[in-house]
Amino acid sequence: MTEKPNLYDWDLPELETQLAAWGQPSYRARQIWEWLYQRLVTDFDAMSSLPKSLREQLAAHTTLAMPTVLSRQESLDGETRKDLLALADGEQVEVVLMHYIERHSACLSTQVGCAMSCAFCATGQMGFVRQLSSGEIVAQALHLQRELLTRAESLSNIVLMGMGEPLLNYDATLTAIRKLVHPRGFGMGQRRITLSTVGIAPGIRRLAEESLQINLAISLHAATDALRQQLMPVNRKYPLDALFSAVHAYLQATNRRVTFEWVLIHELNDTVEQAEALAARLSGLLAHVNLIPLNPTAGFAGRPSSQERIAAFTEILERRHIAHTVRLRRGGDISAGCGQLRRRVQQA
Amino acid sequence: MSSDNPVAAVLLAAGGSSRFGQPKQLLEWEGRPLIAHLADVAWAAGLSPITVILGAEAERIAPVLAERSVRVLRNYRWAEGLGSSVALSVSVLMNSPAAVFLQVDQPFVTPHLLRALVSQWRNTIPRPGIVAPTWEERLGSPVLFDRMLFPELAQLAADVGGRALFKAHAEKILPYPVTDPLLLADADTPDVFAQLQSLRRDPAALLPSIRAVISDMDGVLWRGSSPLPGLRNFFVLLEEHGLDYMLVTNNANQSVAHYVEKLKHLGISTTPNHVLNSAEATGDYLAQHASPHATVYVVGGPGLREVLTHRGFVLTDGNTADYVVVGWNPTFTWEDMAKATLLIRQGARFIGTNPDRSFPLEKGLVPGAGAQLALLEAATDVAPFVIGKPEPVLYEQAIVRMRASPETTLVIGDRLDTDILGGLRLGMPTAMVLSGINSLEDVHRSPIHPDLIFDDLESLTAAWRTRLENR
Numbered sequence: 001m002t003e004k005p006n007l008y009d010w011d012l013p014e015l016e017t018q019l020a021a022w023g024q025p026s027y028r029a030r031q032i033w034e035w036l037y038q039r040l041v042t043d044f045d046a047m048s049s050l051p052k053s054l055r056e057q058l059a060a061h062t063t064l065a066m067p068t069v070l071s072r073q074e075s076l077d078g079e080t081r082k083d084l085l086a087l088a089d090g091e092q093v094e095v096v097l098m099h100y101i102e103r104h105s106a107c108l109s110t111q112v113g114c115a116m117s118c119a120f121c122a123t124g125q126m127g128f129v130r131q132l133s134s135g136e137i138v139a140q141a142l143h144l145q146r147e148l149l150t151r152a153e154s155l156s157n158i159v160l161m162g163m164g165e166p167l168l169n170y171d172a173t174l175t176a177i178r179k180l181v182h183p184r185g186f187g188m189g190q191r192r193i194t195l196s197t198v199g200i201a202p203g204i205r206r207l208a209e210e211s212l213q214i215n216l217a218i219s220l221h222a223a224t225d226a227l228r229q230q231l232m233p234v235n236r237k238y239p240l241d242a243l244f245s246a247v248h249a250y251l252q253a254t255n256r257r258v259t260f261e262w263v264l265i266h267e268l269n270d271t272v273e274q275a276e277a278l279a280a281r282l283s284g285l286l287a288h289v290n291l292i293p294l295n296p297t298a299g300f301a302g303r304p305s306s307q308e309r310i311a312a313f314t315e316i317l318e319r320r321h322i323a324h325t326v327r328l329r330r331g332g333d334i335s336a337g338c339g340q341l342r343r344r345v346q347q348a
Numbered sequence: 349m350s351s352d353n354p355v356a357a358v359l360l361a362a363g364g365s366s367r368f369g370q371p372k373q374l375l376e377w378e379g380r381p382l383i384a385h386l387a388d389v390a391w392a393a394g395l396s397p398i399t400v401i402l403g404a405e406a407e408r409i410a411p412v413l414a415e416r417s418v419r420v421l422r423n424y425r426w427a428e429g430l431g432s433s434v435a436l437s438v439s440v441l442m443n444s445p446a447a448v449f450l451q452v453d454q455p456f457v458t459p460h461l462l463r464a465l466v467s468q469w470r471n472t473i474p475r476p477g478i479v480a481p482t483w484e485e486r487l488g489s490p491v492l493f494d495r496m497l498f499p500e501l502a503q504l505a506a507d508v509g510g511r512a513l514f515k516a517h518a519e520k521i522l523p524y525p526v527t528d529p530l531l532l533a534d535a536d537t538p539d540v541f542a543q544l545q546s547l548r549r550d551p552a553a554l555l556p557s558i559r560a561v562i563s564d565m566d567g568v569l570w571r572g573s574s575p576l577p578g579l580r581n582f583f584v585l586l587e588e589h590g591l592d593y594m595l596v597t598n599n600a601n602q603s604v605a606h607y608v609e610k611l612k613h614l615g616i617s618t619t620p621n622h623v624l625n626s627a628e629a630t631g632d633y634l635a636q637h638a639s640p641h642a643t644v645y646v647v648g649g650p651g652l653r654e655v656l657t658h659r660g661f662v663l664t665d666g667n668t669a670d671y672v673v674v675g676w677n678p679t680f681t682w683e684d685m686a687k688a689t690l691l692i693r694q695g696a697r698f699i700g701t702n703p704d705r706s707f708p709l710e711k712g713l714v715p716g717a718g719a720q721l722a723l724l725e726a727a728t729d730v731a732p733f734v735i736g737k738p739e740p741v742l743y744e745q746a747i748v749r750m751r752a753s754p755e756t757t758l759v760i761g762d763r764l765d766t767d768i769l770g771g772l773r774l775g776m777p778t779a780m781v782l783s784g785i786n787s788l789e790d791v792h793r794s795p796i797h798p799d800l801i802f803d804d805l806e807s808l809t810a811a812w813r814t815r816l817e818n819r
Contacts, residue, residue, distance in 0.1 A: 283635075284637075307482070308527075311464070311524055315464070319744050319774075320748065321744070326471055327472075328472060328473070328476075
């Protein structure tokens with residue numbers, strides 16, 4: 001890490017405080033903010049509305065740490081693209097861009113690696129390396145947006161579903177979200193942002209009190225403790241009862257629909273018993289289930305559920321009126337599942 | 349054009365029948381011409397509109413569809429091949445988000461299969477271009493096409509079918525594996541048709557596999573204050589064979605306790621957990637799906653209010669609410685109607701306990717809950733979500749309460765358009781008794797085809813007992 005602070009890490013009040021200390025008028029902070037998050041410049045000299053002296057001062061005391069692209073993969077249908085990015089200290093994270101019917105969604109990482117060790121996840125297999133700063137999280141979105149703007153397009157959705165567990169990097173993640181939704185900053189609509197967690201119960205309770213309108217997605221994948229802790233070790237710390245008690249609190253505070261992610265693994269969590277247990281857990285909740293046939297990763301023996309089993313599983317949810325969507329694989333040919341590209345590059 | 353609009357059906361029936369010696373569209377199946385049978389299956393599945401393409405011998409065939417609500421198109425180029433019929437049909441599908449194409453020679457297709465194709469299509473992202481049933485990985489028919497492929501269907505060469513698109517759009521096909529290959533069987537030749545007819549199960553043969561029963565009450569168990577024949581024997585049979593049961597009714601106004609008491613007077617001892625009315629099912633549905641502090645405006649009787657209060661819902665005076673729940677209410681006023689209308693127009697969800705438009709009193713038919721729903725639908729342009737038969741929720745709640753599965757749960761009823769249709773839509777075996785509303789003549793005229801027909805509970809019980817004991 002460089003000694004100088006990364007300007008992208010500061011929130012607006014921090015920037016205002018620093019500028020005041022330098023004797024700058026207060027509107028300068030908003031000008032800089034606009035250069036960073038709306039005009040997406042990558043160096044201080046481009047901030048042409050600032051006096052040269054201020055630009056020099058910024059350059060002397062701060063950096064604009066943008067990640068560099070190490071490698072890029074595009075799916076055959078051109079709908080999904082994955083970039084492996086190098087951070088200032090050489091650590092690597094992945095960012096995925098998905099195009100779908102006039103929508104461009106970014107999938108951002110919040111940690112280098114992940115400590116959660118979910119059985120089927122390539123990032124989980126690599127272990128935890130370090131936290132990302134809020135600036136490093138936001139910079140991933142800026143990286144994609146910059147490129148989209150050259151085609152007169154822009155990001156329509158952001159999901160924090162890449163490498164890492166966002167609620168275990170809570171402060172940086174929330175600061176990043178607030179920058180992304182700041183009307184003078186990136187200006188993304190709150191409802192277009194989704195935070196995806198493995199179910200860190202205290203983090204969910206804390207998130208409930210943030211007065212945000214973002215979406216919450218929970219990786220559930222199993223509806224009995226026995227199976228869930230086999231797939232997701234975090235379930236030992238926050239078993240289903242603890243998780244769902246936090247979900248109830250979240251729903252009471254926000255009244256915002258919660259999405260449950262369920263990777264369908266052949267003959268493992270696609271059984272009638274699991275479907276019934278899932279329906280029972282979600283009874284009475286404002287919930288939607290996303291069913292995602294497993295994206296195979298090296299290091300996990302599971303296969304995606306067969307069509308027969310997907311049909312039987314969804315039939316049970318249908319009968320219990322549990323809102324659900326089967327998400328057919330996209331970007332499967334480029335291993336867009338997070339953590340997969342980094343592993344491949346490192347193994348090569 | 350909203351993808352919430354109903355999915356259409358196209359029944360391709362223009363072909364000639366050189367091998368059959370008579371139009372195969374008119375071969376007899378379950379006492380009806382095959383083409384009428386398939387139009388009925390599409391109707392029972394809720395597909396709309398239903399378009400039938402006729403060609404060969406159209407004049408002879410068209411009259412058998414006269415009493416059905418289908419649109420008949422005539423393909424004068426039928427001899428050029430199936431593609432010409434498909435292309436013609438697409439010209440009338442402009443308001444449909446998708447269409448299921450049925451062949452006239454697939455007699456075993458069920459409403460449940462068609463509904464499954466539609467729900468697979470609705471619940472999959474990216475939205476599939478094609479949903480096709482499969483058996484052992486082979487794609488069969490009927491096939492659902494999303495409207496994204498309508499332009500290509502419209503340009504099909506005359507001598508190929510919609511399957512010509514399968515290769516070019518392999519990645520857009522969602523296979524729907526069926527559990528019984530007979531569902532997809534097609535009768536290309538008289539021999540195969542004869543074989544299918546013989547394979548057509550003796551309907552009563554399904555009785556031994558039944559594990560649970562969902563039965564209507566009025567017209568099945570009793571009429572007025574008198575028990576109907578076979579009542580006691582029926583419950584003895586259930587008891588002896590350990591068959592679970594649920595007695596269900598669309599009536600939201602009589603409490604569960606009332607029915608338990610009524611059965612007691614008729615000499616049958618049962619408990620409240622075996623009785624489900626549409627008010628209870630509405631309460632269960634809301635408890636499962638409404639958010640924790642949802643507020644409800646009830647237009648309905650005291651029974652419905654009590655059921656909802658009991659489940660912890662806050663009932664409002666109609667100035668605000670997340671849900672408007674409408675049940676039969678003999679004191680329904682313009683004021684109630686206005687409050688409900690304003691709330692629904694502001695986005696409250698509109699729920700109806702049961703769809704019955706009328707019910708019989710001694711003086712004749714008088715307005716039921718369905719009439720109130722129709723009135724509010726006219727005032728709001730919003731269709732209600734209805735809990736009672738033939739919509740699925742009431743039966744689904746009954747199945748869930750028994751932990752039963754639809755394939756092995758027998759529906760018993762006396763009304764085709766509620767009891768029996770509800771069962772067919774969920775893929776449940778159905779038994780019609782003629783001791784209530786509908787006569788055998790009604791059954792023959794109706795597009796709703798029960799699996800089994802009995803005079804009354806007594807003959808049903810006797811047939812069932814014979815099957816169980818001669819296994």
